[in-house]
Amino acid sequence: MMMETDAITIQNLAFQWRKDAAPVLNLPVLQIKRGERVFIMGSSGSGKSTLLSLIGGVLLPQKGTVTVLGQQLNGLSNAQRDSFRAEHIGFIFQMFNLIPYLSVVENVLLPCRFSRRRKQNIENRGHSLQDEAERLLNHLDLPRELLHRSVTELSVGQQQRVAAARALIGSPELVIADEPTSALDADRRASFLKLLLNECAEQNTTLVFVSHDSALEPQFDRSVQLADINNSVN
């Protein structure tokens, strides 16, 4: 049953990349509450990235339903899913996907070009877009002097903070992170994660964070082992 308080409800889901192959994912049920910060674990190839693409509505399952913030994604057209994603979901990718010819602040503000809602969330609080980008970057400990540099001049750890600020800008209800710490050493990984978790807690943002690094697990509200809930024959 979908609850009002659910950020994500998955029911009877099966997804396969090829018709003649066994499903990569087979999830009878997965529920994530609003504001929950959940760690998704699983070995390489267990379908973690595939699951995130299903939650983001980039992929649709062959069977079952994915409901995000009360919206069943199967019922939407491609264009509607694109717009739903832009309005409600922030992404942090493994390779960050920052735009090299834009400055730090311009990268952070990109989602506001695609989502009126996220832009308005900032303006409704009486802030300018610029101030909000700077506030987030400051919270994420990015030195002020880097704000207007090109992202190509930043270290990997600094780029990661920019990617996190871009995911969080305009308070999307859901942030999805795919192995965003894999390029960092252990100390930086822990401090980055602490900043991200704090920021999500402050904004009551649901965080779905995927990694195969089980050392990160204790910092989350809950963890889901993909192999445990995944009835796939793999």
Ligand SMILES: Nc1ncnc2c1ncn2[C@@H]1O[C@H](COP(=O)(O)OP(=O)(O)OP(=O)(O)O)[C@@H](O)[C@H]1O
């Ligand atoms: N675009 C694709 N086309 C066909 N098969 C794919 C595609 N993407 C992934 N797969 C297959 O689906 C399975 C799950 O891949 P996925 O990337 O979701 O795993 P993962 O748990 O995120 O792995 P990793 O930890 O290595 O990133 C793998 O067997 C992979 O080969």
